[in-house]
Structures are given as structure tokens and as C-alpha cells.
Amino acid sequence: MQLLQKNFDNRESLTDFVAALAPWAAGGPSHIQGGRQSAEKMLARVDPVAYGRTRNFGDGKITGLSPYIHHGILSLNEVRNHALSRCGEPVQITKFLQELAWRDFWQRLLSAHPEWAWDDIEPYKTGFSACDYAGVLPADITDGNTGVACIDAFIKELIQTGYVHNHARMYLASYVVHFRRVKWQAGAQWFLHHLLDGDLASNNLSWQWVASTFSHKAYLFNLENVSKYFGGQVDTSPQTNQPLHASYETLQEQLFPNLSRSL
Amino acid sequence: MNPALICLHEGALRITHPIFNVAPIGTKAIYVWDDEYLRRANYSLKRLVFIYETLCDLPVDVVRGDTRTIVVAMTPSMLYVPATNNPSILSKFAGITPATPLNVVDDDVFAVMEKTTEARRFFQYWSKVEKSAFLHNGGAPA
Numbered sequence: 001m002q003l004l005q006k007n008f009d010n011r012e013s014l015t016d017f018v019a020a021l022a023p024w025a026a027g028g029p030s031h032i033q034g035g036r037q038s039a040e041k042m043l044a045r046v047d048p049v050a051y052g053r054t055r056n057f058g059d060g061k062i063t064g065l066s067p068y069i070h071h072g073i074l075s076l077n078e079v080r081n082h083a084l085s086r087c088g089e090p091v092q093i094t095k096f097l098q099e100l101a102w103r104d105f106w107q108r109l110l111s112a113h114p115e116w117a118w119d120d121i122e123p124y125k126t127g128f129s130a131c132d133y134a135g136v137l138p139a140d141i142t143d144g145n146t147g148v149a150c151i152d153a154f155i156k157e158l159i160q161t162g163y164v165h166n167h168a169r170m171y172l173a174s175y176v177v178h179f180r181r182v183k184w185q186a187g188a189q190w191f192l193h194h195l196l197d198g199d200l201a202s203n204n205l206s207w208q209w210v211a212s213t214f215s216h217k218a219y220l221f222n223l224e225n226v227s228k229y230f231g232g233q234v235d236t237s238p239q240t241n242q243p244l245h246a247s248y249e250t251l252q253e254q255l256f257p258n259l260s261r262s263l
Numbered sequence: 264m265n266p267a268l269i270c271l272h273e274g275a276l277r278i279t280h281p282i283f284n285v286a287p288i289g290t291k292a293i294y295v296w297d298d299e300y301l302r303r304a305n306y307s308l309k310r311l312v313f314i315y316e317t318l319c320d321l322p323v324d325v326v327r328g329d330t331r332t333i334v335v336a337m338t339p340s341m342l343y344v345p346a347t348n349n350p351s352i353l354s355k356f357a358g359i360t361p362a363t364p365l366n367v368v369d370d371d372v373f374a375v376m377e378k379t380t381e382a383r384r385f386f387q388y389w390s391k392v393e394k395s396a397f398l399h400n401g402g403a404p405a
Contacts, residue, residue, distance in 0.1 A: 001326050001327075001328050001333055001336065002326065002327040002328065003324060003325070003326055003327075004296055004325040004326065004327055006318065006319045006325060007319070008319070011316075014312065014315060014316065014319070015308075015312050017315075018308065018311050018312050018315045019308060021296065021298070021311075021327070022298070022301060022302070022308065022311050024302055025301075025306060025307060025308040025310075025311050026307055026308060027307045027308045027309055028308060028309065029308065029309050029312040029313075030309040030312070030313065032313065033313070033316055034312070034313035034314060034315070034316030034317035034320075035316045035317050035319065035320040036277060036278075036317070036320045036321075037320065038316075067313060070274070071273055071274060071275075071276045071313070071314065071317055072274050072275035072276050072277055072280060072345070072370065073276050073277050073317055074277070075277070075279075075280075075370055075371045075373075076371075076373040077370075077371040077372065077373055077400060077401060078279075078371075080373065080396070080401075081399050081400065084397075084399055090397045097396050097397065098389065100373065100396070101373070101374065101385075101388070101389060101392060101396055102385060104373045104374060104392070105382070105385050105388045105389075107348060108381075108388070109381075110348045111348040112381060114348065114350055117350070161309075162307065162309040162310060162313070189305075192304075192305075192306075193305050193306065193307050193310075194307050194309070194310075195310075196309065196310055196313050198306075198310065200348075200349050200350075200351075201348060201349075
């Protein structure tokens, strides 16, 4: 039994130490730091009322708490109690509480159905069956070189920081499953590799929700939507995002032709 | 008889987790840096650094090796482990019982469900927990 050291002169020496422990682990450290002190700093900055109004926007008042919640550094209960102390009326933070509740919901589902972590819960509602989807992510996706500018920007953020805005995660998942027709399981595994908050329940069941194997219909997005919510953060010009530059009706017909034929 | 032992995992890395109240006062706490488990989990270095930074903040010994081997060798009178629904984490503790008595400790409750029937969609679930979700400690006694 080897007792490992816990005191380091700086973050670089800690990173070197961990890299030596796990030479198989790819990449570098995130700018997001672990530990209770970092978590408390983030918690102190939370504005649960503004969160409700702006959370879907790339520059919205999101909390960044999910890596700390996933590792149990903060409990959902503690975050909820803090949010209640930061509002006039609890109804003002309904959206914030619902986001915490989503995590609780996913946890309960996986506890009741461990097999849902990796098995399709329901068939795809895309006009395709599971066997029509590739089992492996293409290299251009894992490398962030798809040629779709906003998607590549989100992928690079995922690789470099281990954190991506929730709305952008939905774009990425939808792009992987519906635009590239790759099984959601491959995408979920990819996210779990990178995301600091990579949680089996929240991550995988959210992928199933986007894929339509745990929802009534597939989640689609287009460039207009990305431009509305992330126009100030990523390149959303039509020239560099061609596959996304279409109406929802057109995308639906292009991506799910079997559904159109069956109508 | 050997003392009890708390064995944390990556989903419960805080000193205020109920496990520290359930276990006898002064119970030693460890985190096992299980190379084989982490390699199988295929975490990127940034995930591992985040976990390690968090461990450095905690009053726990970080020991390297196979979880089952280390725990069994310490022969604790009782092993306390935070509850988890992650099968990979659960598998680390497989085979430890019955030689070592195991006490799995739940985290604080976020919300109490009004009915125990499963909610398959979020808003079915939300309608059952909404009242509790708006309350300090979910309405549970302090």
C-alpha cells in the first residue's frame, strides 16, 4: 500500500505528479480547479434569479457548479439552501431549482434502472433503427475538425477545459447523433472522458433524451438558434456552418427522410 | 477488533457528507487511487487532476492500489462507503463483503417524493417533488 503525497508547491507540480501516476491519461489540466475552496468561491457568485432569465445564453449567468456537484464537493441540498438565501421569493428561482431537480431526477432513474446507462431505453423516433447508426465517433469529431465552425469551437472547449455550456452540449449531442448518425453511446463515452462533471446518469440519460431513445422526438437545432444564443461567443456565419444553415422543416426532411415518407 | 474505516469515492468528496456523522467519531477516512479502475474509466488527465486537487483539500489518506486488496488488508470492523448508483464504482467494492461488514451511507436528500411511484418524464417527477424542492433541506428536520 503506497501512501500518496498531498502537498505540492504549485498546481504544475501537482499536475506532473498526477500525470506520472496515470501516464495513459491524455491531455492537460483544465483551468477549472478542484477542491472545496474553489467550490465555495463559485457558490458565492451564484445569482439564481438571473440564472432563470439567462441560462440558455452562452454569456448567461450560469453557475459552473456541476463539476463540484458531480464530485459531491457540494450537495444539491447545500446549493438549494444557498439559492433560497439569495432570493426574495422562492418562486423567483424556480428555473434554478428545476435544474438541480433534473440532476436528482436522472440519479433516481439510473438507481432504479442501472441498465439504462448504456441500453437504448426506447427505439429511436427518427425513422432509423439503432443499427443504422455508427458505433464509433469519426476522428474529425474527436479532433474538433468537422469544418462546422461553431461545432468545432464547442469541441475545442470540451477538450481544453472539460466544461461546456449545457445548451452547447445539446448542440453537440444532436450534431453527433442526428447530423452524423452516430450512436448516442459513442458520444456519451466521449463526453465522460472529457467532462469534469461527467456523470453517468446525467450525461447518458441526457444523450438518450437528445437521441430520442428517451423522449418523444429527436432534439434538433439549426444555425439560427446557435446564433441567437451563442452569436457573441462562436463563429455563426452561414459560410462556415453550412450543414446547420437551414430551417427546421428542411433539416427534418434531410436528416429523417424516412419520417417524411411515412407521413 | 480493528477500528472502522471510511472509504470515499469520487462522487462524495466532502467532509460534510453524512458518512462522517454516521461513522463513529474519529473514524479514519481513505481514498484509494485505484489505477486499474481509473484506467478502465478512461478519464482524461484534466478529470484526474480535478479529483486529486479535491483530495488534497480533504482530511483523508490517499493510498494507491487495488481497492478490494487495500480494504481487506486493513480488516476494518466496519467499512463505511458513500452510496452511489455508478456500477463501476460499486464494482470496486465487490467481494469485500461478507468478510468486511459494509455500511452504505446515503447523501443528503434534495427533495422528498410525495408518491413513491416512478416518474418516467421530468415533469411527472417535478410535480411529485416541487413542494419539497422549494424548502430548506427539502423540508427535512435539521
